[in-house]
Amino acid sequence: MPSTVIVGAQWGDEGKGRIVDICAAKADLVVRYHGGNNAGHTIMVGEEIFALHLIPSGIVRGKPCVIGSGVVVDLSALLEEKKNLESRGLQVDGNLALSDHCHLILPYHKALEKADEARLAARRIGTTLRGIGPAYADKASRRGIRLGELAYPDSFREHLERNVAEKNEILTKIYGAEPLCAETICEETMQQFRQIEKMVTDTSVLVSRALDEGKAVLFEGAHGTLLDIDFGTYPYVTSSNPLSGAVCAGIGIGPKRIDRIIGVVKAYTTRVGEGPFPTQCEEELAARFRAQGREYGSTTGRPRRIGWFDAVIVRKAARLNGLDEIAITHLDVLDQFDRIPVCVAYECEGERINEFPNLLEKLAKCRPVYEELPGWKQDTTAARRWEDLPARAQEYISFIERLLKVRTSIILVGPKREQTIVR
Ligand code: IMP
Numbered sequence: 001m002p003s004t005v006i007v008g009a010q011w012g013d014e015g016k017g018r019i020v021d022i023c024a025a026k027a028d029l030v031v032r033y034h035g036g037n038n039a040g041h042t043i044m045v046g047e048e049i050f051a052l053h054l055i056p057s058g059i060v061r062g063k064p065c066v067i068g069s070g071v072v073v074d075l076s077a078l079l080e081e082k083k084n085l086e087s088r089g090l091q092v093d094g095n096l097a098l099s100d101h102c103h104l105i106l107p108y109h110k111a112l113e114k115a116d117e118a119r120l121a122a123r124r125i126g127t128t129l130r131g132i133g134p135a136y137a138d139k140a141s142r143r144g145i146r147l148g149e150l151a152y153p154d155s156f157r158e159h160l161e162r163n164v165a166e167k168n169e170i171l172t173k174i175y176g177a178e179p180l181c182a183e184t185i186c187e188e189t190m191q192q193f194r195q196i197e198k199m200v201t202d203t204s205v206l207v208s209r210a211l212d213e214g215k216a217v218l219f220e221g222a223h224g225t226l227l228d229i230d231f232g233t234y235p236y237v238t239s240s241n242p243l244s245g246a247v248c249a250g251i252g253i254g255p256k257r258i259d260r261i262i263g264v265v266k267a268y269t270t271r272v273g274e275g276p277f278p279t280q281c282e283e284e285l286a287a288r289f290r291a292q293g294r295e296y297g298s299t300t301g302r303p304r305r306i307g308w309f310d311a312v313i314v315r316k317a318a319r320l321n322g323l324d325e326i327a328i329t330h331l332d333v334l335d336q337f338d339r340i341p342v343c344v345a346y347e348c349e350g351e352r353i354n355e356f357p358n359l360l361e362k363l364a365k366c367r368p369v370y371e372e373l374p375g376w377k378q379d380t381t382a383a384r385r386w387e388d389l390p391a392r393a394q395e396y397i398s399f400i401e402r403l404l405k406v407r408t409s410i411i412l413v414g415p416k417r418e419q420t421i422v423r
Contacts, residue, residue, distance in 0.1 A: 002259030003217045005244040006327075008224030009263035009317035011271040012242075013297065013304060015329030016264045017041025018412055020057040020220045022420060023262070028215035030058025030065045031207060032222065033250030034240040036072040036105060036135070037081070038128040039222035040298030044415045048088070051298050055081050056220050059090055066203050069101030070240065070250025072135040073147060075192035077105075082196075098196065099203040100148030101252075106160075106189065108167040108180055109134035115175035125236055126273030128299050136239035138163075147200055150193040157186050204252025211257050219247045219258075225317035233360060236275025244321040262409065263323040265314055267331045267396075270304040272297040276360060278368050279307035279343045293333040294415070310343040310368065311403040316356040318404050327410035328397060331389075332380045332419075340396060341370035344403060373399060381414040386423050 004023060008014045021043045024030050037053040043060050044050075054077055056065040067073065082092045109131030116134075117124045127133060138144040143163060149156050164182035171177040210217055225231065227238045240246070244261045248254060268289060271277045280286075286306040289295055295304040317323070334340055346353050346366035357363045376392035383389050389397075389411075397408055411421040 003211060003219070003257055004260040004262060005219040005221065005247055005258055005321075006262050006264060007221035007242060007244050007317075007321050007323075009265045009314050009321070009323065009326065010224050010269055010310075011226045011277070012222075012224035013040070013270055013272065014224060014264040014266050015327075015412060016221060017043045017052060017057045018329060018415075019262065019264050019327045019410060020218065021060060021417065022410060022422075023218050024058040024061045024063050026216060027058060027063055027218040029207065029210050029217045030056040030063050031068055031217060031219050031251060032056045032066070032071050033068045033219055033247045034070040034242060035222040035238065036130060036132050037074055037077040038130045038132045038238060038299060041220075041222070042298050042415075043417075045417060050085070050088070053081055053299060054078055055085065055092065055096060058218065058220070059085060059092060059095060062091060062095065065096050066207060066251075067096070067098045067102060068203050068207070068251040069099035070246065071099070071102050072105050072132060072139070072240075073098065073102045074105035074131065075189060075196070077130070079192055079195060096199050097201050097203055097206055098147060098199050100146065100151075100200050102147045103135055103139045103144040104147060104189070105131040105135040106145065106163075107185055108164060108171070109138070111171055111177060111180060112167060112175075115171060115177045119175060124274060126275070128297075130299070133239040147193075150190065151197070151200070153190060156190075160186050160189075207251050208253055211253065219244075219251070225263075225320055226313055228320070231316075231320050233275045233363070236273065261322055261324050263314070263317055263321055263326045263406070264329060265309075265326055266329050267309060267334050269307045269310050269313070270295055272300065272302050272304050276363050277305055277307060278312075278346065278363070278366055279310045280305050281307045288336065289333055292336070293330050308341045308343060308368075308370070309400065311400065312343060312346055312354065312356050312368075314404055315354065318406050323404075323406050325409040326401075326404065326406050327412070328400070328408055329412040331393065331397075331411055332413045334393075334396070335376065335378060335380055337375040338377065340373045340375050342373060342399065342403070343368035344371050345369040381419060383413050383421060384418070386411075386421055389421070
């Protein structure tokens with residue numbers, strides 16, 4: 001297997017964890033390149049469910065995993081996830097490396113985000129409240145503290161004291177919130193760091209070496225293309241770049257080192273948090289999807305917003321990521337419907353458009369143009385080969401492929417590992 005990137009091609013929660021899990025079986029290294037513990041990747045092994053947030057999903061296959069420099073790390077969340085996985089028999093020590101360049105999420109990031117979302121009220125982003133945005137803001141404004149800095153406790157303490165003093169001004173004077181204690185944060189963070197110190201290294205060197213040796217490296221994207229800070233539905237986005245192109249900057253490797261890019265799409269569309277969603281359906285219909293599709297955010301447990309497949313957003317994702325192939329998940333959730341509308345374009349002030357508008361002001365004027373396909377009304381959960389799928393389900397997938405001009409390589413028909421069709 002060459003070096004492969006797996007990216008979400010909608011608004012996240014497409015089922016990337018499952019696809020990473022399938023591809024990880026043949027990988028030598030599984031690597032996260034952006035985001036933080038705002039991600040939620042769910043993998044079912046037998047009857048056991050693993051929900052990963054920060055640690056790459058390859059850990060479930062016992063593969064060596066890397067958290068690259070583009071990821072923001074909350075050490076308390078990392079240790080909790082590690083403990084949880086280890087209590088269930090997975091080996092994390094010796095199988096996980098973290099970049100010394102990773103920026104830390106510290107308690108003041110979470111406090112600031114909570115206060116800010118509350119203050120924004122109706123204009124809130126609906127974030128996961130994991131401190132992701134404020135941590136990336138500090139990185140961009142050059143106030144951030146990197147993991148490697150913790151190996152130098154005096155310099156870390158000084159940097160932290162400066163930051164906490166500044167954040168306390170904002171917390172108390174702008175938000176009327178309680179101030180935080182630098183000493184407590186310093187002690188807790190150092191105590192957490194000591195538990196993972198041996199995992200911290202230059203992961204750019206580590207990943208480059210693996211590629212030089214011809215190893216199969218899997219880059220695990222989180223969230224989704226439409227949540228990308230540059231190309232998503234800004235400002236209703238996350239604070240990193242989930243795009244395949246971000247692998248290089250998020251790891252420290254050159255663009256020529258990527259061989260294959262797989263986009264993961266749900267057979268319909270979902271979104272958690274606020275922001276535009278042209279094909280969102282009414283709650284009565286959403287409830288029918290939600291029951292079978294287990295449509296609750298895996299990080300926050302919030303019910304997901306749901307709608308029909310939107311080819312306009314996925315066409316954009318195919319372009320932005322340079323998709324070679326797509327993996328379609330949750331096909332079985334559509335088994336129940338008589339007719340299945342697919343959004344093929346938008347109608348905007350009397351004009352038909354095929355490209356997703358960049359500005360929300362224009363998007364607000366767009367209405368989905370649907371083509372309806374007949375449903376197959378048959379249980380697909382036992383299908384294991386393309387030939388096992390009902391003809392109308394095959395036609396649904398072929399229709400999507402024609403709209404996107406990208407072929408499908410994997411189809412999922414249920415949450416279990418074996419409910420997989422590889423074409
Ligand atoms: P943040 O990433 O916590 O800052 O949240 C920003 C937006 O991205 C919110 O709408 C979140 O619900 C959404 N979001 C972040 N991570 C994920 C994910 O893994 N899946 C789906 N939505 C996400």
